[in-house]
Amino acid sequence: MTLPDGTFALLMLVALGSWFQTLTGFGLGLIVVGAASALGLPLAGVATFVNLVSLPQNALALRGCGTHIDWRLAAAATLGLxxxxxxxxxLLEQLDATAALALQALLGALVLHAALGLLRRPRPLAQPSSTPSFVLSGLAGGLMGGLFGMAGPPLILHFYRQPLDVARIRSALLVVFTAMSLWRTLASAAQGHLDTTLALQAGAALPVMAVATQLARRLPPPLSQAGLRRLAYGVLWVLGAWLLIDALRRLVP
Incomplete structure (x- = not known):
């Protein structure tokens, strides 16, 4: 059985997303889903595909990082997520199209504003945030994930503002997003959304993902802690701008 058209471009996106996620703790889903949508790649069930690839990618990225994981913070965020x-x-089932787009525009503007402020001052908070605040960040991320398929921004903003080593932030985010990918994969399987095409594409993506992940682990770019924070905030800035522009484009005839 041959792979569908667009698979090569999809594999390149998986490579870029896996490399970036290994460095920062997020990005695989944002890069693959966002770029696949923009390029019009023929991928049925893109979210399910990303979940299938994310599970082994996160496991590989977390290998040997057990001592870096703050399980308390990861568990709190997952509890809300x-x-x-x-x-x-x-909620998505109850909102009409206009209300959903208006909410997307508002969230995009909030993410854009927060990321811009943090880009200007990437220094973390003076004191760690409370455990309940991580539950709330997971709650906000989960709502965004259910409504728009993008759970990352609230969690990324909250974790990267903490006075923690970036390695600890990255590991905690990977644990949280692993739990979410497993949750979504089980739900997709229960709903019968796992088919042969998705399995073939995910299987083809695994070696590409593994190589990109190992490259990021062994040959990371020479960025400081502040540089990695700026990189994370820059990606969030782009995401916020995309959410806002996409919503306004569809709201204004």
Whole structure:
């Protein structure tokens, strides 16, 4: 059985997303879903595909990082995230198209504003945030994930503002997003959304993902802690701008 058209471009996106996610703790889903949508790649069930690739990618990126993981913070964020994804999906069913786009524009503007401010001053907070604040960041991320398929921004902003080593932030985010990918994969399987095409594409992506992940682990770019924070905030700035522009484009006839 041959792979569908567009698979090569998809594999290149997986390579870029895996490399970036290994460095920062996020990015695989944002890069693959965003670019695949913009390029019009023929991928049925892009979110399910990303979840299938994310599970082994996160495991490979986390190998040997057990001592860096702050399980308390990761568990708190996951506690808010998983039920909120379901809540976001239920809200999406109740909102009409105009209300959903207006909410997307508002969230895009908020992410854009927050990321711009942090780009100017990438220094972390003086004191760590409370544990309940991580539950709330997971709740906000889960709502965004259910409504728009993008759970990352609230979690990334909150974690990267903490006075923690970037390695600890990256590891905690990878744990949280692993839990979310597993949750979504199980839901997709229960709904019968896993088919042969997705399995073939995910299988073809695994060696590409593994090579990109190992390259990022062994040959990371020479960026300081502040540089990595700026990189994370820059990607969030782009994401916020995309959410805002996409919503306004579809709202204004």
């Amino acid at each position: 998983l039920p909120a994804v379901v809540l976001g999906l239920l």
